[in-house]
Every structure is written in structure tokens, then in C-alpha cells.
Amino acid sequence: MSQDLFxxxxxEFAALVQSGKVSNEDQLKAYGWYKQATVGDVSTTRPSVLFVKETAKWDAWNERKGTSQADSKEEYIKYVNELKEKYK
Known part of the structure; x- marks a missing residue:
């Protein structure tokens, strides 16, 4: 898989988000795949529940724990393509 595709x-995902059409749930799922693809397993502690946005992002990333970065890149590309169809 090419880094260019990723x-x-x-x-393309950034453009979708800027359009204002992408739901928070879809953004979080994409965020989880992106972070796993670029960083790997989450290595920080979970933020306090008082920080709602940060906690949601951490949870979305942590759900991908154990998935290789290469597989995560493929899943991210696939998910963005699904979102492009969903929000066209």
C-alpha cells in the first residue's frame, strides 16, 4: 500500500470534515484509525471524564489497539472511501 494513498x-477526510457534513461518531472512528496508523497503540493514560472530547478521542484510538499500523492504514483508507460515498 502506498503512503500516497494514505x-x-x-x-479527502479533512475536506469532508470542513464541509460540515461528517457526524461526530464518524469523525471519531476515522480519528481512531488515523492515530493507530500513524502512531500505533495508545500509550497515554485515559483522560479524565471531565475532558469529554479528549476522552472520546482516546477511546476511539484505544479501540484499535493491537491492529498493525499497515492494517490500520488500509482500514482508514477504506473508511474514508465509505464516508465519501455516505456524504457526497
Whole structure:
């Protein structure tokens, strides 16, 4: 899989988010795949529940724990393509 495909998917996702059409749930799922693809398993402690946004993002990332970065990139690209169809 090409790094170019991943970067293209990231750019396309950013454009979708800017359109204002993408739900928070879909954004969180994409965030989880993106972080797992670029960083790997989450290595920080879970934020306090008082920080709702940060906790949701951490949870979305942690759900992908154990998935390889290569597999996560493929899943991210696939998910962005699904979102492009959903929000066209």
C-alpha cells in the first residue's frame, strides 16, 4: 500500500470534515484509525471524564489497539472511501 494513498485519504477526510457534513461518531472512528496508523497503540493514560472530547478521542484510538499500523492504514483508507460515498 502506498503512503500516497494514505495521505490522499487524509486530505479527502479533512475536506469532508470542513464541509460540515461528517457526524461526530464518524469523525471519531476515522480519528481512531488515523492515530493507530500513524502512531500505533495508545500509550497515554485515559483522560479524565471531565475532558469529554479528549476522552472520546482516546477511546476511539484505544479501540484499535493491537491492529498493525499497515492494517490500520488500509482500514482508514477504506473508511474514508465509505464516508465519501455516505456524504457526497
Amino acid at each position: 495521505k490522499t485519504a487524509a486530505d
